[in-house]
Amino acid sequence: MNLEYTDEQLAFRQEVRAFLEAELPESLSAKVKSGKTLNKSDIEQWHAILNKQGWLAGNWPKAYGGAGWNAVQRHLFEEEMTGASAPRILPFGLAMLGPVLQEFGSAEQQEYYLPKVLNGEHWWCQGYSEPGAGSDLASLKTRAEREGDHYIVNGQKTWTTLGQHANMIFCLVRTAKEGKPQEGISFLLIDMNSEGVSVRPIVLIDGEPEVNEVFFDNVKVPVANRVGEENKGWTYAKYLLTHERTNIAGVGFAVAGLESLKRIARTEQSKGRPLIENPYFAAQIARIEIDLMAMSTTNLRVISKAAAGQAPGAESSMLKVKGSEIRQAINALTRSAIGSYAMPFVSEELEPGSNALPVVPDYAASVTGAYFNNRKLSIYGGSNEIQRSIISKALLEL
Amino acid sequence: MNFDLTDERQMLQDSLRKYLADHYSNEVIRALAKSDCGYSKENWAGLAELGVVGALFSEEDGGYGGAGFDMALVFEELGRVGATDPLVDTAVLCGGILAALGHGEQKNLVESIIEGSLQMALAHAEPQSRYELSRVDTRVEREGEDFVLNGQKCVVVNASAADYLIVSARSEGAVAATAGISLFLVPTDTAGLTLNDYPLSAGGRAAEVQLDNVRLGAASLLGKQGDAFDTLELVHARATVAVCAEALGLMETIRALTTDYLKVRKQFGRPIGKFQVLQHRMADILIEIEQARSAVINLAGHVDGERDAREKHVSATKNLIGLVGKLVAEESIQMHGGIGMTEEYELGHLAKRLIMVDHRLGDATFHLERFVELAVA
Numbered sequence: 001m002n003l004e005y006t007d008e009q010l011a012f013r014q015e016v017r018a019f020l021e022a023e024l025p026e027s028l029s030a031k032v033k034s035g036k037t038l039n040k041s042d043i044e045q046w047h048a049i050l051n052k053q054g055w056l057a058g059n060w061p062k063a064y065g066g067a068g069w070n071a072v073q074r075h076l077f078e079e080e081m082t083g084a085s086a087p088r089i090l091p092f093g094l095a096m097l098g099p100v101l102q103e104f105g106s107a108e109q110q111e112y113y114l115p116k117v118l119n120g121e122h123w124w125c126q127g128y129s130e131p132g133a134g135s136d137l138a139s140l141k142t143r144a145e146r147e148g149d150h151y152i153v154n155g156q157k158t159w160t161t162l163g164q165h166a167n168m169i170f171c172l173v174r175t176a177k178e179g180k181p182q183e184g185i186s187f188l189l190i191d192m193n194s195e196g197v198s199v200r201p202i203v204l205i206d207g208e209p210e211v212n213e214v215f216f217d218n219v220k221v222p223v224a225n226r227v228g229e230e231n232k233g234w235t236y237a238k239y240l241l242t243h244e245r246t247n248i249a250g251v252g253f254a255v256a257g258l259e260s261l262k263r264i265a266r267t268e269q270s271k272g273r274p275l276i277e278n279p280y281f282a283a284q285i286a287r288i289e290i291d292l293m294a295m296s297t298t299n300l301r302v303i304s305k306a307a308a309g310q311a312p313g314a315e316s317s318m319l320k321v322k323g324s325e326i327r328q329a330i331n332a333l334t335r336s337a338i339g340s341y342a343m344p345f346v347s348e349e350l351e352p353g354s355n356a357l358p359v360v361p362d363y364a365a366s367v368t369g370a371y372f373n374n375r376k377l378s379i380y381g382g383s384n385e386i387q388r389s390i391i392s393k394a395l396l397e398l
Numbered sequence: 399m400n401f402d403l404t405d406e407r408q409m410l411q412d413s414l415r416k417y418l419a420d421h422y423s424n425e426v427i428r429a430l431a432k433s434d435c436g437y438s439k440e441n442w443a444g445l446a447e448l449g450v451v452g453a454l455f456s457e458e459d460g461g462y463g464g465a466g467f468d469m470a471l472v473f474e475e476l477g478r479v480g481a482t483d484p485l486v487d488t489a490v491l492c493g494g495i496l497a498a499l500g501h502g503e504q505k506n507l508v509e510s511i512i513e514g515s516l517q518m519a520l521a522h523a524e525p526q527s528r529y530e531l532s533r534v535d536t537r538v539e540r541e542g543e544d545f546v547l548n549g550q551k552c553v554v555v556n557a558s559a560a561d562y563l564i565v566s567a568r569s570e571g572a573v574a575a576t577a578g579i580s581l582f583l584v585p586t587d588t589a590g591l592t593l594n595d596y597p598l599s600a601g602g603r604a605a606e607v608q609l610d611n612v613r614l615g616a617a618s619l620l621g622k623q624g625d626a627f628d629t630l631e632l633v634h635a636r637a638t639v640a641v642c643a644e645a646l647g648l649m650e651t652i653r654a655l656t657t658d659y660l661k662v663r664k665q666f667g668r669p670i671g672k673f674q675v676l677q678h679r680m681a682d683i684l685i686e687i688e689q690a691r692s693a694v695i696n697l698a699g700h701v702d703g704e705r706d707a708r709e710k711h712v713s714a715t716k717n718l719i720g721l722v723g724k725l726v727a728e729e730s731i732q733m734h735g736g737i738g739m740t741e742e743y744e745l746g747h748l749a750k751r752l753i754m755v756d757h758r759l760g761d762a763t764f765h766l767e768r769f770v771e772l773a774v775a
Contacts, residue, residue, distance in 0.1 A: 136665040345599035
């Protein structure tokens, strides 16, 4: 057993840190630090900076323009990124679609799509969930009917994160009704500008339109846009989900969140003393920190296994459950920390830089929104209930 | 022991429940929550006409109720529909102060509150006070016959709709001393008073209040100078009955919504309510809500009694409601899945209101510490 990183790993960390110090624009890190919503161009700007460095796709092999990092390097990169308050890399093209195309796509598809993911020409979103098919993904109903060299797609997707900015969507569609629900699903790449595609934003309880409904009304999609074989989409979807689940523990976000909580608790007052000195409050911070210390090592244990070539299985479900619970606990305690200032609804027009007077301390502006928004952590990507079922089946064999 | 409602209270509950069902649909509530005023003036007038405001005051003060159980009844019903009416602010807090300390014309304002023609807000909390009632930094100086106030008040609910604020200020004593705090009745158009008004995430509105050399006549003082703490503590105890009962009503509706959802939402070919893991969690929620109901009954039954028992129950109940409220709100969103995250669905507004209860009048941590000081230590 050795809990320390190797010299090589530490050198890598140093390289990443130096890069972030030199290249991460202060305008972006300030936004991330204060929890403000990043707009489309913020994200595009950051992706372009990382791409120039060759670091946008840490998980892709070098042959496809990626960095070819192993799991430990990717972890160190993520940790430095969150530590420096860098915007997160959007996963849809890079962590989800990219690996699927590399594994199952045709040479033409790889040549055409992968460079466009890197250079930002394509902004991808994910068309998996449907109103009746969330965690029970296999019951999806959007259908694609073959007509010559096209599919005609009809149906509805939902919870499409940042779909309002996307020009491409990868979808699971039903191409056959026979057999088990998992059979008869195909994986299609659809241009959002096609006739018959429409997007409707869904406002969430934090007041932000982060997700969307996407409707397909007789949308013509070339058969050439199908990834892999017809009716084998479930295999590719599962492959994608294992990639989606990398960095699932969100240790970096938890560490940054805990730091921010402590900063706030040092500023807020309780009975004339900093809140952080109140033993009742301090004990709650400590409880979370103790959990986080252990979870961070659980995460490293899974990552080390992965770096040694063992694919993580149900372990990623454990990380999802514990990781989401810890982050949600941090969000809830941060909300408690700001006291009455959790109550104002601080929309964009009330934020600094607008004409309106500031209402709440700067550090409090995004706290309530983040608390409500992050209720999603235990719902999306397979709810925590689903993760627990996976654990009890795979690890406990119940 | 008898936990049944009296006939009078049963009648009030029936008529109030019917009025709310007719006038507080989910659509209306969501539209009001975002409106410039934060509540419906028509509905407010309707509630007053129904006698709902009067039920919060004793006969001596011009009402016909005023006991803890009257308040619990009214606010549980308002909570059930997620109403955003500032009844705690205008009636329980400010009306309670006017009834206890008002003299002459001040006291007559209680009548206006009961008939629904007056709105008020209590400007007491400050950015550094964190729920501690005696922590008042706003200063009052005597200049001849006048009082001059300087300071800042935070998250003053209903301030912009209010005709008057009641403002607390310190004339003597250390910043957290109970002695030396005075209360003043201040028309909102008084010079030197600035309101920076904004919406609240659970509906309704509040304001940051700045007091720059606010000059008030001698008649604006409520009660005796420097002597307001006991009244502040009493009206906060009564307001705690109100918001805890409101939370209970919110929990009841949220539980019903979630139970219904578990019956209709299908995953893996069957209603998700057939999964034992969700059944057990709903059972836990039910148990905790019954605990919450008992805590509210405890507080309502002690709020009109002697101070020590009253305050012990204030902190016990507010702590428990804070914890159970968080559990019920978070679990109900989780069991709804994605739909529970959307603003459009009824649950969102109710869950937000329930969570925000913990940010008023002291949160679960504050009251745990206070309970230790009052009851355990």
